[in-house]
Amino acid sequence: MTMHDACAVDQHLTLAPKRIGDLENRPLCLSGKGVTKVFGTGAKQTVAVDHVDFAFHEGELVSIVGESGSGKTTLAKMLLGLISVTQGEICFQGKPRDISTSRKKREYWKGIQAIFQDPFSAFNVFNKIDTVLLDCIHMTGGRGLPHAKKVEMMEEACCFVNLKYAELTNKYPFELSGGQMQRLMIARVFLLKPRILVADEPTSMIDACSRATILDMLLQLRDEIGMTILFITHDIGLAYYISDSVYIMEHGKIVEQGTADEVILTPKAPYTKRLISDVPKIYEPWDLTTV
Amino acid sequence: MSNKVLEVRGLTTKYVTRFRENIYAVDNVSLSIEEGKSLGIAGESGCGKSTLALSLMGYYFAPLHYTSGEIIIDGKNISGMKPDEVRKNVLGNEIAYIPQAAMNALNPTRRIRRFVEDVILAHDPKANKKQISEMAEARFAELGLPASVLDRHPVELSGGMKQRTVIAISTILKPKVLIADEPSSALDVTSQKMVIKMLRDLMEKGYIRAMIFITHELPLLYNVTDDIMVMYAGQIVEQGTAKQMVFDPIHPYSRGLMRSIIVPEEGTRGHKLAAIPGTPPNLKNPPQGCRFADRCQYVVPQCRVSAIPMITFDNTREYRCGHAVQHLREVYSHDDA
Numbered sequence: 001m002t003m004h005d006a007c008a009v010d011q012h013l014t015l016a017p018k019r020i021g022d023l024e025n026r027p028l029c030l031s032g033k034g035v036t037k038v039f040g041t042g043a044k045q046t047v048a049v050d051h052v053d054f055a056f057h058e059g060e061l062v063s064i065v066g067e068s069g070s071g072k073t074t075l076a077k078m079l080l081g082l083i084s085v086t087q088g089e090i091c092f093q094g095k096p097r098d099i100s101t102s103r104k105k106r107e108y109w110k111g112i113q114a115i116f117q118d119p120f121s122a123f124n125v126f127n128k129i130d131t132v133l134l135d136c137i138h139m140t141g142g143r144g145l146p147h148a149k150k151v152e153m154m155e156e157a158c159c160f161v162n163l164k165y166a167e168l169t170n171k172y173p174f175e176l177s178g179g180q181m182q183r184l185m186i187a188r189v190f191l192l193k194p195r196i197l198v199a200d201e202p203t204s205m206i207d208a209c210s211r212a213t214i215l216d217m218l219l220q221l222r223d224e225i226g227m228t229i230l231f232i233t234h235d236i237g238l239a240y241y242i243s244d245s246v247y248i249m250e251h252g253k254i255v256e257q258g259t260a261d262e263v264i265l266t267p268k269a270p271y272t273k274r275l276i277s278d279v280p281k282i283y284e285p286w287d288l289t290t291v
Numbered sequence: 292m293s294n295k296v297l298e299v300r301g302l303t304t305k306y307v308t309r310f311r312e313n314i315y316a317v318d319n320v321s322l323s324i325e326e327g328k329s330l331g332i333a334g335e336s337g338c339g340k341s342t343l344a345l346s347l348m349g350y351y352f353a354p355l356h357y358t359s360g361e362i363i364i365d366g367k368n369i370s371g372m373k374p375d376e377v378r379k380n381v382l383g384n385e386i387a388y389i390p391q392a393a394m395n396a397l398n399p400t401r402r403i404r405r406f407v408e409d410v411i412l413a414h415d416p417k418a419n420k421k422q423i424s425e426m427a428e429a430r431f432a433e434l435g436l437p438a439s440v441l442d443r444h445p446v447e448l449s450g451g452m453k454q455r456t457v458i459a460i461s462t463i464l465k466p467k468v469l470i471a472d473e474p475s476s477a478l479d480v481t482s483q484k485m486v487i488k489m490l491r492d493l494m495e496k497g498y499i500r501a502m503i504f505i506t507h508e509l510p511l512l513y514n515v516t517d518d519i520m521v522m523y524a525g526q527i528v529e530q531g532t533a534k535q536m537v538f539d540p541i542h543p544y545s546r547g548l549m550r551s552i553i554v555p556e557e558g559t560r561g562h563k564l565a566a567i568p569g570t571p572p573n574l575k576n577p578p579q580g581c582r583f584a585d586r587c588q589y590v591v592p593q594c595r596v597s598a599i600p601m602i603t604f605d606n607t608r609e610y611r612c613g614h615a616v617q618h619l620r621e622v623y624s625h626d627d628a
Contacts, residue, residue, distance in 0.1 A: 098427045140393045162568070177570070178336075208551045209335040212566035234479055237510075237555040241564070264555050278480040280487075280510040281554045282537060288488045291481075 014087055017219050019242055029228040030196055035088035037074050048074040050252040061222050063231045063239035066249035072232045076198050080114055113194040117201040119181035123173035130169050136191035157187040179210040186217050198223035200232045215242055236275050240264040248272045296469050296501040298323040302360030304346040314574045316342040318525040327504040331516035337571055339525040340505045344472045348386050351375045387466035391473040394453035397445035404441040406460050434459050434489055449545050451482025455489050469499040473506050500548050509552050513537050521545045524571050524582040531608040541610045541619055543587050
């Protein structure tokens with residue numbers, strides 16, 4: 001199904017996500033060694049992320065799973081270059097990442113983008129939706145394009161996320177519902193076409209029924225554009241459904257990693273076992289005595 | 292005849308806007324819960340789940356207004372009571388309510404003990420404070436909360452602990468019915484499990500006699516409640532036991548909901564995930580026929596002609612759709628293949 005067909009078919013049906021098998025043969029997109037973040041100094045020191053190693057391949061969908069306070073979002077912010085790294089090295093497309101100046105940072109952000117948990121605070125309230133989308137075209141070097149071409153690109157992006165561009169022009173982001181705003185966020189990502197997308201709990205503020213649509217779009221971004229997606233969530237069921245590989249984080253450390261099937265179906269770390277047992281299930285009885 | 296703790300017949304409530312428009316957010320809802328049973332209400336945001344919860348308490352304040360119908364708790368009709376009367380006689384000892392952000396319901400400057408006293412004194416002004424304390428300590432211990440919680444301020448407790456404290460306080464008078472409106476959706480999985488365990492303990496130890504549990508997380512409903520009711524645009528569209536609803540949903544909307552379930556189990560992986568396209572109708576002028584028609588895959592012109600009544604099938608189940616049950620089952624099995 002191409003992107004244009006996607007808007008003709010209003011019913012968004014997802015096929016079970018394809019798992020990619022040849023991960024080792026793919027080039028590394030983002031990797032890190034001994035990445036650490038320490039907040040505060042002296043007695044008030046908190047180690048939020050503690051010597052974390054990771055390697056994300058091109059076109060891979062990776063989930064990072066952990067409870068509140070396990071350091072998932074801090075890790076994501078470090079990867080995005082929003083906060084500094086206390087110790088360790090992050091490599092982007094095989095080379096050590098250099099974001100020492102704001103110019104270099106802007107260049108880096110062309111390759112890595114994010115969707116956050118709260119769509120309501122993700123937009124500038126003074127900018128209309130056209131402006132939001134136009135900015136993305138300008139950011140990727142499309143400033144000189146004729147207006148008609150820009151409109152066509154914006155229409156395509158809206159179409160990709162099942163929104164109607166004609167209905168959005170002249171509206172402000174806050175006039176949309178939460179689910180629509182989150183989709184608009186994905187339309188931005190579609191225009192920017194970064195190499196890596198960091199999705200930090202993109203579905204936790206959306207009800208279960210609209211969740212499938214968002215997941216479907218992330219999978220399409222991966223399959224059609226070849227984006228590497230880093231999916232951060234506390235819902236282990238969601239991670240299992242969508243991802244190729246899973247990293248489990250506890251208190252800033254990665255306690256288990258592997259393919260989705262390995263980690264979820266045959267968990268080894270006690271923490272992973274506990275996370276899985278805490279989720280209500282359909283096919284197995286839910287053991288409430290282990291609280 | 293079985294003992295019905297809560298019975299609701301044809302309850303209709305409306306919101307009145309500034310422009311005098313009526314929005315019927317709960318439209319002709321009937322339900323009943325038997326002693327010791329729990330009922331789950333599922334549906335997407337804005338379908339009227341929370342309004343139904345507020346309406347069931349009989350506690351109406353503008354812009355929500357009571358229109359018609361009866362709410363009978365253990366043989367006592369509470370519909371049409373004045374808000375003051377409801378607060379004194381119904382809330383707390385007949386019906387208790389836990390909102391989604393229950394943890395924000397606690398005044399940060401007061402100790403937990405004071406909230407317990409407030410609840411009891413509101414219903415019995417002559418109660419002895421020492422007895423209240425003893426009773427609260429015993430009850431907290433029984434529900435797995437340390438007695439030291441009573442002397443803490445709300446800010447000293449974690450989110451999950453606050454939520455459990457609110458549940459313990461609101462059920463201190465042994466209400467007959469507990470309405471839990473998304474009590475765990477702001478919590479992580481481990482705290483959620485503790486909250487669920489506490490609700491189950493309350494039922495088992497007889498502190499509540501029936502429970503209504505509202506959420507959009509279906510795996511949770513499946514594990515917690517005996518029956519599930521699906522709401523759409525202010526109306527009940529299907530009801531049945533939890534097992535029937537999850538494994539054999541009949542209404543196209545229920546089926547859509549059930550297909551959005553994701554659990555970390557082997558069976559999940561091969562499943563197609565389905566999203567229901569579009570958004571719910573505007574209830575200012577709801578569609579004439581089936582309210583789900585605009586989003587339904589299986590819509591036919593007759594669906595839009597006249598309102599569709601609830602139809603009983605398989606003896607105990609009910610649904611609201613123009614298609615026959617047999618036809619829908621055939622279509623679904625064909626779809627799955």
